[in-house]
Amino acid sequence: xxxxxxxxxxxxxxxxxIVAIGLLAPLLATSDPAQIDPTVRxxxxxxxxxxxxxxxxxxAFRFWMGTDTLGRDVxxxxxxxxxxxxxxxxxxxxxxxxxxxxIGLLAGYLRWLDGLxxxxxxxxxxxxxxxxxxxxxSLSRAGLRSVILAIVIPEVPRVVRLVRSLVLSLREEPxxxxxxxxxxxxxxxxxxxxxxxxxxxxxxxxxFVCASAILLEAILSFxxxxxxPETPTWGNIMAEGRALFRVFxxxxxxxxxxxxxxxxxxxxxxxxxxxxxxPRIRKRI
Amino acid sequence: MLPxxxxxxxxxxxxxxxxxxxxxxxxxxxxxxxxAIIAGDNATSQDVAAIRERLGLDRxxxxxxxxxxxxxxxxxxxxxFFFKKQVSELILERVEPTLxxxxxxxxxxxxxxxxxxxxxxxxxxxxxDRIVMGFSVLGFSVPVFVIGYLLIYLFAIxxxxxxxxxxxxxxxxxxxxxxxxxxxxxxxxxxFVALIARITRASVLEVLNADYVRTAxxxxxxxxxxxxxxxxxxxxxxIVTVIGVGIxxxxxxxxxxxxxYSIPGLGRLTVDAVLARDYPTVQAVILVFSVVYVLINLLxxxxxxxxxPRIRY
Numbered sequence: 004x005x006x007x008x009x010x011x012x013x014x015x016x017x018x019x020x021i022v023a024i025g026l027l028a029p030l031l032a033t034s035d036p037a038q039i040d041p042t043v044r045x046x047x048x049x050x051x052x053x054x055x056x057x058x059x060x061x062x063a064f065r066f067w068m069g070t071d072t073l074g075r076d077v078x079x080x081x082x083x084x085x086x087x088x089x090x091x092x093x094x095x096x097x098x099x100x101x102x103x104x105x106i107g108l109l110a111g112y113l114r115w116l117d118g119l120x121x122x123x124x125x126x127x128x129x130x131x132x133x134x135x136x137x138x139x140x141s142l143s144r145a146g147l148r149s150v151i152l153a154i155v156i157p158e159v160p161r162v163v164r165l166v167r168s169l170v171l172s173l174r175e176e177p178x179x180x181x182x183x184x185x186x187x188x189x190x191x192x193x194x195x196x197x198x199x200x201x202x203x204x205x206x207x208x209x210x211f212v213c214a215s216a217i218l219l220e221a222i223l224s225f226x227x228x229x230x231x232p233e234t235p236t237w238g239n240i241m242a243e244g245r246a247l248f249r250v251f252x253x254x255x256x257x258x259x260x261x262x263x264x265x266x267x268x269x270x271x272x273x274x275x276x277x278x279x280x281x282p283r284i285r286k287r288i
Numbered sequence: 289m290l291p292x293x294x295x296x297x298x299x300x301x302x303x304x305x306x307x308x309x310x311x312x313x314x315x316x317x318x319x320x321x322x323x324a325i326i327a328g329d330n331a332t333s334q335d336v337a338a339i340r341e342r343l344g345l346d347r348x349x350x351x352x353x354x355x356x357x358x359x360x361x362x363x364x365x366x367x368x369f370f371f372k373k374q375v376s377e378l379i380l381e382r383v384e385p386t387l388x389x390x391x392x393x394x395x396x397x398x399x400x401x402x403x404x405x406x407x408x409x410x411x412x413x414x415x416x417d418r419i420v421m422g423f424s425v426l427g428f429s430v431p432v433f434v435i436g437y438l439l440i441y442l443f444a445i446x447x448x449x450x451x452x453x454x455x456x457x458x459x460x461x462x463x464x465x466x467x468x469x470x471x472x473x474x475x476x477x478x479x480f481v482a483l484i485a486r487i488t489r490a491s492v493l494e495v496l497n498a499d500y501v502r503t504a505x506x507x508x509x510x511x512x513x514x515x516x517x518x519x520x521x522x523x524x525x526x527i528v529t530v531i532g533v534g535i536x537x538x539x540x541x542x543x544x545x546x547x548x549y550s551i552p553g554l555g556r557l558t559v560d561a562v563l564a565r566d567y568p569t570v571q572a573v574i575l576v577f578s579v580v581y582v583l584i585n586l587l588x589x590x591x592x593x594x595x596x597p598r599i600r601y
Binding site for chain 2: 122123125126127129130131132133134135137138139140141142214218221222225226227228241248249252255256259262263266267270271274
């Protein structure tokens, strides 16, 4: 197998497993991820307790990844946390790619717009993305939507830059010139001749955006400025585990492993796709 | 050279202007009255009125921006209602830990990443290359705080070689200062090493097939001088560029690392200020970090002429 293929298959497989975990979370979880139970606070991974079922019979219940300081089952929270990470990652990737594509196409093709748009993008890129995201989430009440928006804004300029540079080189291609000579109007030209050729690099870039969005969301939650703490997200579980980390490292360890594997899988997918789709763009990213 | 420096300086003005506008708008975009937000929860209506007066909130937006910018240029970032201090003072107090952490990280990164990248390129396709590149992808993917806690667990708790958290100022003793800086710097360096090693490998690979490298080898030069004098010198421009761009990653990492290790620096200040909704401080910190980032990249641009005499302006 070629290098690109191997990386895509491995990354894709891990990613598919995480997606499956997210989709099947209600089936996989052993208890309600939000359920607080003071009697089982800070249990170590593998700890057991007996619960009496409705029929009165005792049943062993195992906390696979232990419990947190409020007695919530970490395993169930980690399983549900996959949902938030995936929703954020995929949404940010799609929204940034579409917004970046539209802005990039226009900036690359309409010369009068280019200067203005690129100055704004340069300015946005001059603010380190974590800081911009932190500043933006602080504006409104924290929630899924505001977190997504706060991550999209720093990511868009990177996509715009890529698309614009592609358009600038594509517009010199003979087939674009031919279309112009045949009288194609600008919108048709952009959609039919320029757009299709930007898609492969765009998909690759969107994959990397997805990875960095998942990471950013976890960082925001971890710092306590992201999604509200009662929502099970990997970042929130880790934030919760900070105080008692010395004694109970599992609260950080397990979500950390899931988070790292997901980001790793998406990055590998991106690397593989890049090598497969277009070897020429290797250097550009 | 000098006209070039002037031109590059002028080129940063629009970038800075956009940064200033974004940061300015940050407070204006909040839902609610900015004056009430700045005054905080315990403010009286007189306080709010005084702040509104001072910021000129009743005037047109453009005028407000000019007033704000004028104060900024005189070093007046306003007052932090949460820390009850001038923001400029607050920032000056917090600079040392961040500067120490960042410097340490950059030194560590360059010392590790460039040799690793060269090795990987030199032994391309071998297990050595694969290990370095594998580490590089991994370094990108494992979040800074997970690395931080893993290192704390291993070296501070299990092995008890280093202190768990905290910071000691340089004037209170070099030993404690260095001791408390090791783990945070290593934590922060991981992602940076991944980035730089990768680009070093790529740009070295590109140069490795050049005619002058073959010539250098043909005249009997051993591998080390070939690598350092001929290959690295010609591969330097992209490496330095990525180090410059990577400063953004570093700044983001500083925010997280300082939180993990309880280091009272600018990154920690950012998070504390956001949690307290202390907007003047949030604005100031974002501005300071962005200006530093832009200036470093300006220096990187200017360094090209020294690194590669073929580049003339």
